[in-house]
Amino acid sequence: MSGRILVTGGAGCIGSELAGKLVARGECVTVLDNLSSGKREHIEELLGAPGFRFVEGDLLDRGAVDEAVAGVNLVYHLAANPDVKFIPGDPTDRDLKQNMIGTYVLLESMRLHGLRRLAFASTSAVYGISQVLPIPESAPLRPISLYGATKAGCEAMISAYHHLFAMDCWIFRFANIVGARVRARGKTVISDFIEKLRLDPSRLEILGDGNQAKSYLLASECVDAMLHATAAAPTGLHVFNLGCTDGLSVRRIADLVALRMGVAGVEYRFTGGEGGWPGDVPRFVLDTRAINDLGWKAGRTSEQAVRHAIEAILST
Amino acid sequence: MSGRILVTGGAGCIGSELAGKLVARGECVTVLDNLSSGKREHIEELLGAPGFRFVEGDLLDRGAVDEAVAGVNLVYHLAANPDVKFIPGDPTDRDLKQNMIGTYVLLESMRLHGLRRLAFASTSAVYGISQVLPIPESAPLRPISLYGATKAGCEAMISAYHHLFAMDCWIFRFANIVGARVRARGKTVISDFIEKLRLDPSRLEILGDGNQAKSYLLASECVDAMLHATAAAPTGLHVFNLGCTDGLSVRRIADLVALRMGVAGVEYRFTGGEGGWPGDVPRFVLDTRAINDLGWKAGRTSEQAVRHAIEAILST
Numbered sequence: 356m357s358g359r360i361l362v363t364g365g366a367g368c369i370g371s372e373l374a375g376k377l378v379a380r381g382e383c384v385t386v387l388d389n390l391s392s393g394k395r396e397h398i399e400e401l402l403g404a405p406g407f408r409f410v411e412g413d414l415l416d417r418g419a420v421d422e423a424v425a426g427v428n429l430v431y432h433l434a435a436n437p438d439v440k441f442i443p444g445d446p447t448d449r450d451l452k453q454n455m456i457g458t459y460v461l462l463e464s465m466r467l468h469g470l471r472r473l474a475f476a477s478t479s480a481v482y483g484i485s486q487v488l489p490i491p492e493s494a495p496l497r498p499i500s501l502y503g504a505t506k507a508g509c510e511a512m513i514s515a516y517h518h519l520f521a522m523d524c525w526i527f528r529f530a531n532i533v534g535a536r537v538r539a540r541g542k543t544v545i546s547d548f549i550e551k552l553r554l555d556p557s558r559l560e561i562l563g564d565g566n567q568a569k570s571y572l573l574a575s576e577c578v579d580a581m582l583h584a585t586a587a588a589p590t591g592l593h594v595f596n597l598g599c600t601d602g603l604s605v606r607r608i609a610d611l612v613a614l615r616m617g618v619a620g621v622e623y624r625f626t627g628g629e630g631g632w633p634g635d636v637p638r639f640v641l642d643t644r645a646i647n648d649l650g651w652k653a654g655r656t657s658e659q660a661v662r663h664a665i666e667a668i669l670s671t
Numbered sequence: 672m673s674g675r676i677l678v679t680g681g682a683g684c685i686g687s688e689l690a691g692k693l694v695a696r697g698e699c700v701t702v703l704d705n706l707s708s709g710k711r712e713h714i715e716e717l718l719g720a721p722g723f724r725f726v727e728g729d730l731l732d733r734g735a736v737d738e739a740v741a742g743v744n745l746v747y748h749l750a751a752n753p754d755v756k757f758i759p760g761d762p763t764d765r766d767l768k769q770n771m772i773g774t775y776v777l778l779e780s781m782r783l784h785g786l787r788r789l790a791f792a793s794t795s796a797v798y799g800i801s802q803v804l805p806i807p808e809s810a811p812l813r814p815i816s817l818y819g820a821t822k823a824g825c826e827a828m829i830s831a832y833h834h835l836f837a838m839d840c841w842i843f844r845f846a847n848i849v850g851a852r853v854r855a856r857g858k859t860v861i862s863d864f865i866e867k868l869r870l871d872p873s874r875l876e877i878l879g880d881g882n883q884a885k886s887y888l889l890a891s892e893c894v895d896a897m898l899h900a901t902a903a904a905p906t907g908l909h910v911f912n913l914g915c916t917d918g919l920s921v922r923r924i925a926d927l928v929a930l931r932m933g934v935a936g937v938e939y940r941f942t943g944g945e946g947g948w949p950g951d952v953p954r955f956v957l958d959t960r961a962i963n964d965l966g967w968k969a970g971r972t973s974e975q976a977v978r979h980a981i982e983a984i985l986s987t
Contacts, residue, residue, distance in 0.1 A: 456772075
């Protein structure tokens with residue numbers, strides 16, 4: 356892979372890891388980010404790198420997208436509303452706009468610029484509550500969140516663009532991604548627990564019944580998998596689950612956070628219910644044989660990934 | 672089923688059949704249609720029926736949608752861009768707006784009006800070129816048209832609304848629907864052939880290689896299937912293929928049209944290629960066991976349905 360590469364959402368937790376690795380490889384990298392949840396500090400050290408370019412702008416601003424896309428020959432599209440949670444009272448068009456319409460604007464700009472290679476950050480939330488575990492990529496998509504629904508819509512649109520406009524596309528369905536970099540908004544379970552225990556180390560409110568069990572993957576490993584797949588399967592339309600095959604319970608994450616923070620005797624208070632919030636998929640593990648067969652495998656279990664992320668967040 | 676029923680796209684080929692049957696059953700029916708491809712003449716005879724209401728308006732006009740939704744307790748959502756074809760040079764946002772965003776506006780209006788029952792006209796185009804034939808509802812969705820992609824996006828959004836807002840939803844993936852009523856725009860293969868042979872009975876241009884083979888279903892049977900399913904499976908989220916299990920080739924349809932029009936020795940000219948146009952799925956038959964198990968089965972084969980439609984179009 357060589358040439359100029361665009362990373363949308365490149366100031367986010369995963370996007371900035373990706374942009375950093377690409378710059379370290381000597382690639383010319385453009386980052387497009389509106390800094391709504393990404394942070395300038397995540398790309399601060401890249402700003403002076405040769406060939407690095409930062410376009411502060413929104414996917415819904417066609418002018419900004421055109422500016423970012425010009426001269427590029429591969430796009431890693433990670434910009435999106437990062438928060439799966441829908442809290443009653445939230446607007447219901449946030450994901451439609453930032454995921455679905457934003458992705459359409461990008462696809463359209465790519466098409467008109469003759470840019471034919473797109474790697475897309477999708478999500479395991481597209482599956483909803485699967486009847487089959489671990490979930491293979493061929494499972495039906497029955498999303499239960501607006502986030503998952505619009506990501507599924509993006510996937511469908513990308514499938515059509517692949518066919519109609521001869522684009523090579525990679526769709527990556529992420530497990531829960533954790534890492535050192537915490538988002539400006541849209542808390543993950545780890546940063547939520549750390550924040551709460553800092554305020555009051557005697558007790559911890561845990562969303563749901565604590566038995567939710569999901570696959571976790573480090574942002575740095577997620578980035579390695581995307582780089583691997585785009586190089587190893589260079590043409591066509593590909594869909595890959597990215598994660599590890601074991602699940603980790605939310606209660607266990609609480610234990611790990613409390614242990615690392617050195618607080619003992621924390622009283623857990625569960626909000627109750629199977630899922631943590633409306634649209635939460637309480638239990639999932641991904642079948643990752645497709646990406647494994649391509650030569651990539653997660654180096655850490657879910658628990659190892661979460662331990663690593665806790666350590667990284669608390670030591671910065 | 673009783674109460675007030677809304678049919679979006681109710682002046683279209685399928686929608687007006689549905690509205691007519693509901694009125695004949697004594698239901699109070701509202702039709703919402705922007706008459707972009709539906710025709711006023713399709714609902715002319717319904718306008719005086721007791722409880723019938725016509726709202727001329729667009730799905731993207733929230734005021735019109737709110738007006739149509741008020742007082743309703745079941746929606747059959749058929750309004751959409753009706754044309755699967757994408758011709759290079761066409762706008763690429765037509766399906767995004769009229770299918771995806773229009774469906775979102777409707778879902779949102781329903782949610783805010785406390786309306787919890789939605790039957791949705793989807794399409795077999797969501798599957799794209801399936802590896803498995805006949806195609807079961809559980810097959811992966813890899814649409815190759817913008818039409819199919821945005822219908823898949825609508826399905827995903829409906830799945831999320833079902834879960835988040837306790838809606839009962841029926842998703843119907845239609846085979847190719849044929850019938851007496853011809854659209855104001857967006858030709859079907861039958862009306863295309865009839866038009867061409869009327870202009871010049873000596874030759875007929877056929878898109879593709881003529882070997883495309885698809886499932887056809889009469890609009891009236893499609894309507895019966897929807898009415899059956901919404902009554903027989905009253906709650907939950909359901910996905911049904913609607914069609915018959917045999918396929919019919921485009922070349923055979925040309926023969927049937929020429930035969931019925933009494934023109935002999937027509938020279939067929941094929942534009943070539945597997946599909947008729949970019950985004951055309953050249954061959955498909957649907958696995959209809961789910962709707963069969965619910966007690967409904969198409970009464971006609973594809974050829975019988977097409978013969979019936981040819982007869983109906985030519986005799987009006």
